[in-house]
Amino acid sequence: MLSYYLRLALHSLRRTPGLTCLMVGAIALGIAACIVTLTFYHAMSGNPIWWKNDVLYAVTMDSWDVNEPYDSQHPTLPPPEMSYKDATYLARSDIPRHKVIMTELAGMISGAPGQSVPMRVMTRATTHDFFAMFDVPFRYGGAWRGNDLDALPEIVLTREVNERLFGGSDSVGRSVLWNGNRFRVVGVLREWHPLPRFYDVTNGAFAPPEAMDQAFVPFSWVTALQAFPASDTSCDHAESVADYRRFLASDCIWIQMWVELPSVARRERFQAYMDAYWAAQRRAGRFPRPLNNRLTDVGQWLAVNGVVSSDSRILLRVAFAFLAVCLLNTVGILLTKFLRAAPLTGVRRALGASRRQVFLQHIVEVAVVSGAGGLLGLGLGALGLEGVRALYAQDNTYGMLAHFDPVGVVWALALAALSTLAAGLYPAWTIGRLPPAGYLKSR
Amino acid sequence: MLKMQDVSKVYRTDLIETHALRNFSLEVKSGQFVAVSGPSGSGKTTFLNVAGLLETFDTGTYQLDGKDVTRLSDDARSRLRNEKIGFIFQGFNLIPDLDIYDNVDVPLRYRRMKAAERHSRISKALDLVGLASRTKHMPSQLSGGQQQRVAIARAIAGDPALILADEPTGNLDSLMARQVMDLLEQINEMGTTIVLVTHDPELARRAQRNIHVVDGLVIDSAPYERRIAAEEAHAGTGGSAA
Numbered sequence: 001m002l003s004y005y006l007r008l009a010l011h012s013l014r015r016t017p018g019l020t021c022l023m024v025g026a027i028a029l030g031i032a033a034c035i036v037t038l039t040f041y042h043a044m045s046g047n048p049i050w051w052k053n054d055v056l057y058a059v060t061m062d063s064w065d066v067n068e069p070y071d072s073q074h075p076t077l078p079p080p081e082m083s084y085k086d087a088t089y090l091a092r093s094d095i096p097r098h099k100v101i102m103t104e105l106a107g108m109i110s111g112a113p114g115q116s117v118p119m120r121v122m123t124r125a126t127t128h129d130f131f132a133m134f135d136v137p138f139r140y141g142g143a144w145r146g147n148d149l150d151a152l153p154e155i156v157l158t159r160e161v162n163e164r165l166f167g168g169s170d171s172v173g174r175s176v177l178w179n180g181n182r183f184r185v186v187g188v189l190r191e192w193h194p195l196p197r198f199y200d201v202t203n204g205a206f207a208p209p210e211a212m213d214q215a216f217v218p219f220s221w222v223t224a225l226q227a228f229p230a231s232d233t234s235c236d237h238a239e240s241v242a243d244y245r246r247f248l249a250s251d252c253i254w255i256q257m258w259v260e261l262p263s264v265a266r267r268e269r270f271q272a273y274m275d276a277y278w279a280a281q282r283r284a285g286r287f288p289r290p291l292n293n294r295l296t297d298v299g300q301w302l303a304v305n306g307v308v309s310s311d312s313r314i315l316l317r318v319a320f321a322f323l324a325v326c327l328l329n330t331v332g333i334l335l336t337k338f339l340r341a342a343p344l345t346g347v348r349r350a351l352g353a354s355r356r357q358v359f360l361q362h363i364v365e366v367a368v369v370s371g372a373g374g375l376l377g378l379g380l381g382a383l384g385l386e387g388v389r390a391l392y393a394q395d396n397t398y399g400m401l402a403h404f405d406p407v408g409v410v411w412a413l414a415l416a417a418l419s420t421l422a423a424g425l426y427p428a429w430t431i432g433r434l435p436p437a438g439y440l441k442s443r
Numbered sequence: 444m445l446k447m448q449d450v451s452k453v454y455r456t457d458l459i460e461t462h463a464l465r466n467f468s469l470e471v472k473s474g475q476f477v478a479v480s481g482p483s484g485s486g487k488t489t490f491l492n493v494a495g496l497l498e499t500f501d502t503g504t505y506q507l508d509g510k511d512v513t514r515l516s517d518d519a520r521s522r523l524r525n526e527k528i529g530f531i532f533q534g535f536n537l538i539p540d541l542d543i544y545d546n547v548d549v550p551l552r553y554r555r556m557k558a559a560e561r562h563s564r565i566s567k568a569l570d571l572v573g574l575a576s577r578t579k580h581m582p583s584q585l586s587g588g589q590q591q592r593v594a595i596a597r598a599i600a601g602d603p604a605l606i607l608a609d610e611p612t613g614n615l616d617s618l619m620a621r622q623v624m625d626l627l628e629q630i631n632e633m634g635t636t637i638v639l640v641t642h643d644p645e646l647a648r649r650a651q652r653n654i655h656v657v658d659g660l661v662i663d664s665a666p667y668e669r670r671i672a673a674e675e676a677h678a679g680t681g682g683s684a685a
Contacts, residue, residue, distance in 0.1 A: 011540045012540075347538065348538075350530045351553065352601075357553060435498065440536065
C-alpha cells in the first residue's frame with residue numbers, strides 16, 4: 001500500500017503546486033536555519049576526546065587572593081592555570097598514568113631547506129605524555145623520549161608546518177632553527193585540530209589554525225631558553241619578575257596541567273596528593289583561600305569555562321523557534337488542503353478506506369512534503385554554511401566551525417522526520433476523523 | 444441481505460434535534476431491486492448512509508448479509524463496506540486526478556488484492572459498462588453518462604452483494620438515465636441486490652419493489668402505481684433533491 005499512497009501523494013501535491021512549494025519551502029527554510037546553528041553549536045559544544053572523558057582531568061588549585069576570586073563571575077572556580085612551582089611539583093607524582101604540564105610559546109622557525117624567511121609558529125611547550133594522553137596521531141616519527149626535565153632539543157611539527165617547511169615529506173631527523181636554536185624533528189602529526197581546543201581554553205578554544213599549536217617542544221626548553229609564555233601571565237598580587245628565576249618562583253599562573261587517571265582509586269590518590277601539597281603550602285603561608293583543588297573531566301571543563309557561548313544557545317533557540325513557526329504554517333496549509341479535499345476522502349471512505357488507511361495516506365503525503373523540505377533544507381543549510389565561510393573569510397575560526405559534517409546530515413534527516421510528525425499528525429488525524437457521509441452529498 | 448429493525452438516528456446540535464430516522468424497519472431480500480422514494484428531507488439519504496455503514500445509528504439493530512453490524516469497529520465497518528457494498532452517487536464522485544482505470548481500482552486497493560486480480564476485475568467491470576477502451580481517460584474527458592458508467596464499474600468491480608445508488612440518474616438526461624438504469628437492471632439480473640434512491644417515478648417503476656419514506660419512517664412499501672396515484676390525487680407531482 002505504501003507505493004500506492006506514495007502515488008496518491010504525488011497526485012495530490014501536483015494538484016496544488018503552489019501550496020506544495022510553499023510547504024516544502026517553509027520546512028526547508030526552518031530546517032536550513034536549524035542546520036546552520038546546530039552545526040555551529042555541535043562544533044562548539046562537542047567533546048573532541050569523548051572516549052577519554054572519564055579518565056582525563058584538568059588539574060586546578062585555588063592559589064588566588066583571599067579577598068578576590070580569580071573569576072568574579074564564577075567565584076567558586078579556581079584559576080584555570082597554575083604557577084611553575086605548583087605545576088612542576090604535582091607533575092612529579094607517579095600516580096597518574098600520564099601527566100602533562102604545558103604552556104604556549106611564540107616561536108620562529110628558520111633554517112629549513114629552501115626556506116627564505118623565518119616562519120612564525122605557535123609552539124606548545126609540553127611534556128612528552130601530551131601525545132599519548134590526548135591520542136595525537138603521527139604521520140611520521142613520534143614524540144620525543146627521555147626525561148622531561150632534561151629533554152633533548154627535539155621538535156614535533158604539525159602536518160601543515162611540515163608541508164610548508166619540507167613539502168610534506170618525512171622530515172624526521174632533519175633540523176630546524178626554533179627561536180635560533182637547532183632542534184631535530186622527531187615527529188610530524190597527521191591532521192589534528194581538536195575543536196574546541198579543550199586542553200587550553202585559556203588561550204582560545206576556537207582559535208584559527210594559524211593561532212593553534214603548530215609545533216611542540218619539550219617543556220624543559222621553556223626554562224632552558226628562559227622563554228616567557230605567548231599569552232599574558234596572571235598574578236594575584238604585584239610581584240617582581242624582573243629576572244627569570246623570580247618569574248619561575250612567583251605565584252603567577254601560566255601553566256596548564258592535565259592528568260590521566262584510569263581508575264577511581266588513582267583519582268582519589270591524586271586528589272589526596274594535591275590536598276596534602278595544598279596543606280603543606282598553606283602551612284608555609286601560601287593558598288589563603290579555602291581548599292578548592294579540582295580534577296575536572298573534559299566535559300565539565302568545557303562547561304565551566306563557558307566554551308559554548310550563551311549567544312550560540314540563544315541562536316539555537318531562535319532557529320528552532322523559526323522552525324516551529326514554519327511548521328505551524330505548514331500545519332495550517334496542510335489542514336486547509338486536506339479539508340478542501342475532504343469530499344474525495346469521503347469517497348474513499350465510502351469505497352472501503354478505514355480511518356487508519358486515510359490517516360496513513362495523508363501521513364505519507366506529509367512525509368513526501370517533509371522529505372522534500374528536508375532535502376532542500378539540507379542544500380540550503382550547506383549553502384548557508386558556505387555563506388558563513390564566505391562572510392567570515394578573514395576569520396578562520398568560523399570557517400573551521402562551518403563544516404557540514406555527517407552529524408549535520410543526520411540532524412537534517414531527523415528534523416525532517418520530526419517535522420513530518422509535528423506538521424502532519426494533526427491534519428492527517430483530523431481528516432481521518434471526518435464523517436464521510438456529509439462530504440459525499442456536497443460533491 | 445439487509446435487515447433493519449427499529450433503527451433511529453438523531454442529529455443533534457446545541458439548539459435542535461433532528462430525527463432523521465424513527466424506528467425505521469426494513470428488510471431487503473438478496474437479489475431484490477428496491478427503489479426508495481420520498482420528499483426532500485424525509486431521511487432517504489440517511490437511510491442509505493446507515494445502510495452503507497457510513498453513519499452509525501442511535502438505537503435499533505441492523506444486519507447486513509446476516510451479520511450484525513450494530514457495534515462494529517471502524518476497521519471492521521470499512522472492511523465490510525469494501526467487501527459487501529458498492530456505492531453509486533448522483534454526482535458520480537470520481538477522483539478527478541486519477542484516470543478511469545485507477546478510479547475503478549480504488550476499492551480493490553483497499554481490499555489488498557494482487558495486481559493481476561485487480562487488473563482482471565477492472566477490465567471486466569469496464570467491459571461491462573462499455574468503457575474498456577477508455578482506461579487512460581481522465582474523468583473530465585468523459586460525458587456525464589460515461590462518468591456514471593465508470594462509477595458503476597467502480598461499484599461492481601469488487602463484486603459486492605449490495606449496491607446502494609443515491610439518485611444515480613439525477614445529473615443525467617433521460618437517454619443517459621435509461622442507459623444507466625439498463626445497466627443497473629443487468630447487474631441486478633446477475634444476482635446483485637440494488638437499493639436505489641430516486642425521485643423519478645419512471646425509474647422507480649422499473650424496480651421490483653418500492654419503499655416510501657416520510658419523516659424518517661417507512662410508511663409504505665406498496666406497489667408504486669398505487670402510491671403514485673394517491674400522491675397525484677392529493678397534491679399533484681413535483682420533486683426535489685433528497
